[in-house]
Amino acid sequence: MATMNDNHPQEKPGTPVQTVEVRIEKLLNQGDGLGRHDGQAVFVPLTAPGDLVRARIIKQGRGFVQTALEEVLEPGPGRREAPCPHYGDCGGCNLQHLAMDHQRQAKADIVRDCFQRLGKLDVSDLLQGPYPVDDAPDPAEGLGYRNRIRVFRDPVGHYGLMRKGTHDVVALEQCLLMPAFFNTELLTWLRMQPPVEQVVLRLDGRGGWLASLFGPPQRLRVLKKIMAGLSADQTPGPGCQGLLFNNRPIWGRDHLVLEVAGHKFRVGAQSFFQGNLAVTERAVSAVRKWIAELKAAGTLGPLMGDLFCGVGLFTLTLGENFQRVVAIDSDPYGCRDAENNIRRDAAVRDRARVHKGRLDQMAARLRSEDGAAWRDSFCILDPPRAGLGKGGLGVLTDLAPRHLAYMSCDPATLARDVAALQEAGYRILRLEVLDMFPQTAHIESLIFLERQD
Template sequence: MSRSRTRRQRHPLRSEPVPARIEFLAHDGRGVARVDGKTVFVDGALPGEEVLLRYVKRRRDYDEAQVEELREASALRVEPGCPHYGVCGGCSLQHLAPESQIQHKQEILLQSLERLGGVRPDAVLAPLTGPHWGYRRKARLGVKHVIKKGRMLVGFRERRSSFVAELAACPVLHPAVGGRIEALAELIAGLRARDRIPQIEVAVGDAAAALVFRTLDELGPEDRERLIAFGRETGPHVHLQPGGIDSAAPLWPEAAPLEYALERHEVRIRFRPTDFTQVNAEINARMVDRALELLELSPGDRVLDLFCGLGNFTLPMARVASEVVGVEGDTGLVARARDNARRNGLANVELIAADLGRPMDAVPGFDRPYDKVLLDPPRSGAEPVIAPLTRLGARRIVYVACRPGSLARDAGELVHSHGYRLARVGVMDMFPHTAHVESIALFVRE
C-alpha cells in the first residue's frame, strides 16, 4: 500500500457538516474554531458566528474547513463588493466591514510585537486608511487557456489553488485595468501565441497604466500588432517580457515612462512597470508624510535610508535634511533613484548599491554617523542590519514593515539589546480586503 494512501486513511475527511462557533480571526483572515479539542481554520467565517463547517483538509495539528451554512451571522459581516469573492484569491476579507478589517490588522500587529518581540509601544498611532476599491496599482495576473471551459482566463489565482479564477472584472484593481479583464482575455484568446503568455504584470502611474506580457516565445508580427492596437484603443502601455525581469521592454509606445507624485514634498518619481512600487498611491503618500513626521527632520540632519528602492522616502527626506544616504541592493533601482534625484534637483542625496544581507562593515555608508535612520525592508525584515545600524548614533529610527512577525523580531532586538524604546507604532491599510498588514514604528534612543 502506498504511503499517500496510508496517510489519507489515517486522516479521513468527515463527510457530514459539523457545527462550530468561531472564536477569533487568524493572521491570514480565516476564522478559528475548536472542534473536539482541535483547531480548525475556517474560510469566510467571523468571530462569534455559529456555523456548519465542512472539512476540506485534515492535518496533524489542525484542520481546514469552509462554511457550509451560516447559522448566526456576526454584526460585522457585510455583503462582499465583488461577485467573484470566495473563489478568487485576490481578496480574503471582503465579508468583514472595512473599519473592522483595520482593527483586526492592528490587533495582529500588537499581538505579534508582544508575543514574538516581547515589546509594547508607548502609544498606538491612528490607522492610515484610504479608498477600499480601485486602489490597487500593482498586480500580477495569471493567464490560462482552459480548453474545458472553451475560453481564456485572466485574473488572480483561485483561493488556495494554482488555477486562474474566472473573472469578468476586478473592483480592487485600478479602473484602468480592473474594468478591462474580459477585454484582456479576448485579446489574448485572439493571439497565435495565446498558450505562451502565462502572466500579465500590471503597473499604474498617475497618468498612465502599463501591462507587461510575459512571453515564453518571441511573438510574431501579427501578435505584436494586435497588442499595439489594444494599447492604442484602450490606453495602457504595452511591454513584453521574454525572459527575466530585466528583459522587459516597451512595445508601445517606444518611450513609455510611468511616474507618480508625492505632491506635499514636491517630488515626482519615475519607474519601470516591473519596479517595486507601493500598490496604494493614497496610502503611500500618507505613509511618507507620517514617516517624515515621526523622524522629526531638521535642516542639519544626516539621514540613512536602508532598502531605499527608487527613493520613495529618500527624496522627500532630502527636501528637509542636509544629507540623505540611500542604500539598495538592486542596482537597477539605484540607477533610477539617482535619475529621480537629478530630475528633482536634489544634490544632497547619495545613493549606494550594496547587498544589505552581507556584513555591514563592507557596505559603503556604514562608516559615518547619522542623526536619523529609516528602514523599509522586504518581508524577511532587517535582521542583518539591526546591530550595525545601532552603532551609527541615530536618535530616531523609523521602520516600515510589510510583515508583523519580522518587525516584532527586529523590535525585540532594538529594545532589549540596543537600548531603543518603541515609542509609536501603527498600521496602514495598504491592501484593503486582504489580510496583509503594513505597519510603521518609531524607535527612540535618548
C-alpha cells in the same frame, strides 16, 4: 444561513468528510479565523469574529486543525455580503466579508497580538489606526485603490486571478480593487490581444498605463507585426505608455511616471512600488511630521539612511531635511530608477547617493564613508516581508542610528525585529497601522523608534 466557497482544494474522492462547529474568537495574521474545539486551535478562512460556523476538516496537526468553511450558522456582528461577485472563488481577497470598520479593527488587533505573542511587547497604548484615507478612490468601501495587477490566462482565453492554493484561473469580469478604467477598458483590451500566459498591468492614476506581457517567444513575432501597423500618432490602447514582452520593450517606454507627495518617480516595469498611492502619501506625511518634530527639538542629525530605498520614495520625499542621504537597495532595477529619480529631483540630487547591495553586506563601507555620523542619523527602513533578519539587525545595531522609522508589510516579522531593537537600546515612540490593502489580510505598519543613551 450562508455557505461559501473557501478557496481550499477539495479532498480526494472517497475521503470521509469530517466537520466541526466552532465559534470564531478572532482573526489571525493571514486572515483565517481562530476557533477552539476539543482543546485544539481550529483555523477557518473567510470567517469573522463572533461567527458560529460549520467547517470541513482539511488537515490535522499537533494541537491544530486546518479547515474549510462549509456554512455560517450564526453571523458575527461585522459580517456582510461581499461586494465582489468573484469573492470566495478568486484568491485575491480574503476580508471582503467584513464591514470596513471591522476590517480595520481586526488589523489593529492582529498587530497588537503579534507584538504581544512574538515580541513580548505591549503596544496597546501606542497603537493607532488604521484610518480611512480621504484621498483614496473610495475611502468608505476600500475599493478601486490598486495601481498594479498580475492576471493569468485560462485555457479558453479569459484572464483572471489564481484560485487560492491552486493553479486554476478564475476568469474576471471585473476586479473591484482596481480602478474603473481597468474594468471598463483594460480587460476588454486584453481580450483583443494575441493570447499570452500572464500580463502585469501598472496604472499611473492619471489614465496612463504600462503592460508587461509574458508568453512563448513565438508570440513576439505577432505582437511586433501589430505594433508595426500602428501609425505615429496611434497607441496600442487608450493611455498606453509602454508595452513589454518577457521584460523586453516592444513599444513606447519601459517605465511609468508615478506622483506621490509632490514628487515624480520613474518606476520601471521590474521595479517595486507601493500598490496604494493614497496610503503611501499618508505614510510619507506621517514620517515628515515626525522629522519636523525632531528638527524643532534640535535632535535631527544631518545624515539620513534610506536602507531599502527601492526607486527612492523616501529619499526624494524626505531628503531635503538632511545634508546627506545614503540610499541602499539590493535590487538593481530599483537602484537604477532611484539614481534616475535623484538626478531629476533638484531638492536631493546634490545630497543623495545610491549604493547597490544587501544591507547586511554594507556595514564596513557605511562605517568607512560616514563613520560616527551614523549615531546621530535618521534611518528609514522598508524591508521585504521577511524583515531585517539577523544580518540587517546586526548592521543597524552596529551603526546605532539615533532615530528609526520602520515600515513593514508583515506584523509578525516587525514584532520580531522591534523586540531585537528594543534589546539593543531602542524604545518605541509611535506605531500606526496603515490600511494599504483593504479587503485583504495584508497589513502595513509604520513604527518610530529612538535610541536611548
